[in-house]
Amino acid sequence: MVVLDESIKIRPLEYTPVETIQKKIAVARDAFYDSKTRPVEFRKLQLRKLYWAIRDNQNRISEALARDMGRPSYESQLAEILWLQGEILFTLKNLDKWLKDESAPDIPFIWKPLAPKIRKDPMGTVLIIGACNYPFLLTLSPMIGAIAAGNTVVLKPSEQPTHSAQVTQELVESALDPSCYTVVQGAVTEMQALLAEKWDKIFFTGSQNVGRIVSKAAAPHMTPVVLELGGLNPAIVTRHADPRIVARRLLWAKTINGGQTCTAQNYILVEKSFLPALVDELKKAYKSFYPSGSSKGPDFTRIVNDKAFQRLKAMLDNSKGKIIMGGQLDEKERYIEQTFIEVDSIEDSMVINEAFGPICAVMTVNSVEEAIGLARKVQDTTLGVSVFGNSSDHQKVMAGLRSGSVSLNDAQPHVNTLAFGGVGESGTGAYRGRSSIDVWTHSRPYTNTPKWMESLLDVRYPPYTSSKLRMLQLSMGTTPDFDREGRQSRFTWLKYIIGGTPASAATRVAAYAVSK
Structure with a gap:
């Protein structure tokens, strides 16, 4: 067994009073609606503070794991502390690139003037339910991504490793903005109170049985759920x-x-x-x-x-x-x-x-x-x-x-920067590295239709005519490069010449607009 360090004092774990849980959630939701977590610099500041909280308290983390699981300090460094520090630094290094609006790929020529883009929009106020086997890594790692993506977070550590749950709360409360990030401690009663609320996303790590309970609770609100489960590997x-x-x-x-x-x-x-x-x-x-x-x-x-x-x-x-x-x-x-x-x-x-x-x-x-x-x-x-x-x-x-x-x-x-997640019975959704941004955001497309396109858009307005329909058909590029038997045509060059591609169709629509 490992030798415990009695000089490190860890307070006994106290469960969160059930009657205060709704208020905690409301504060976090208000912070999101107030756009407090929207600025990327705010998110970076939270991650930097969390990094130093982990680094400065690594002895407390190791001691908590030693008391809960008899875990050697070396393994705690290898599997939790160094991993979390590295994940935060990697996220900070790449966050601007990951969050930058992306030009939408594979846009037909006729729609390019609308400049379609995709923005990584935060989900909102989210619930993260941690696991007992790696109580720091599997609780704080999802939170790193949630913070980076701009969400407000309610964190529920596993209550089974009590010392680790207590130290997790200390880390969060000492480093992060309390209006945006909060911790709820407890067991079945507290979990039921959390699952009764409406969330913008729930992230659960644990057993298949509890995963089913979480999914069932989320269903009435149509809440998306990430399940990181086990399996018979x-x-x-x-x-x-x-x-x-x-x-x-x-x-x-x-x-x-x-x-x-x-x-x-x-x-x-x-x-x-x-x-x-x-x-x-x-x-x-x-x-x-x-x-x-x-x-x-x-x-x-x-x-x-x-x-x-x-x-x-x-x-x-x-x-x-x-x-x-x-x-x-x-x-x-x-x-x-x-x-x-x-x-x-x-x-x-x-x-x-x-x-x-x-x-x-x-x-x-x-x-x-x-x-x-x-x-x-x-x-x-x-x-x-x-x-x-x-x-x-x-x-x-x-x-x-x-x-x-x-x-x-x-x-x-x-x-540690590669997407991690299950499939089927072993879970749904993936996180870590860039995937943590993807899992905690909505890929929100947006367009900006310029004023000068109004003539081109005449085909969509009444009165509807056969000539407008013909131009609409051309603009949508609906001429196939295969026959009714599914065989691909060898004469795709001919299709291009006669106007079957979106680009040439756009030319025809433009000509129509000029004639108008």
Whole structure:
């Protein structure tokens, strides 16, 4: 276990009085309607202050995570603190470019005088509901994008890691404008009060079950929802892989944060001939990572709470498989050793339940094709897929399986500026990097029709005549370059000459206007 620093004082978590929640939301909504968050410089100032709040309080953040999860400081730096700092700096560096009005692409010639553009407009007042496994990253990372996009935010941290929730509130309240950004603490009652309100967007990270509750609550208001959920992520290992590389990388995915990562593999499908080498290398990798075992020393995170521990223990107890590595548990410390169990059915408890911890099923297959078929049956739309093998193996799996993201020859890494999100059962919507602007804004098109176009626009006004209709048909460029059988014409040059393109149609409309 990690050694706690008792000199760092963290106040006990206090839930927000339910009767004050509506007022908090109203203040944030008024700030948005007052255009307080519209100026880009205001947004940048908030992000700069948040950056320094995180950097100046990194010891408090690490200590909160150590008390909540037994998390080593190194992992807190790697997976949360440095990530958040980097994300803020990357956003600040690119924000002006991301928010600049864009000329609309693929505009027909006749409409170009209207100068169509697209503006990234903030959604409004939004709700962000954080998760317990990476309580700072998965709460503040969505908020960084929401701030940058110009929204006002109500933040609901997970109440399960209590110290982390308290420190998150301290960071927000010390750094950000309280009229635009506020925190609501609580559990079921407070969550229900939040979901009863009308929002301009809701962002939820967590389980599929709660995700369904959030979606159902948002539906009456037609509120758009971003869902970042988990999934039964497969790792597929072929005979073309390097057993040492595979073992070290898969074991790391079940080691960092105690395996409590939504993109970590839930089960491994490995070609039968490769299994002995993989098991041997897993044991070597474990010995390399933890010479005295992961139960000793400060480098292995514990399970986030007792309920999660009991759920993982039940998965192990109910499995009909054989332990090929690990298996030690300590309920008092909420410690579960990295454990791999060989199973012979995708109906095993280790496969059909999301692990979200340092345990993993292993099942042999005869081919990549068999692995793809089994993975589809387990869950067709996972958050992540890991594939270890050659280029041919990679392409087969990427074509055969759907997922939010894919890791080729690695387990669960994600570039912090790359779009991240699920598909189908694993979620909807993506954020991080530029995608955080896209997810928190409405792409609002606008045009400006010049006065001189009035003659050209005569075709749209009554009285309607056959000559106007003909000019309208020409202007819309409705002459196809294919026949009724769907075969593309070889004589597109002729179509251009006789006036079938939008450009030549525009010329005809212009001629009509001049004649008028």
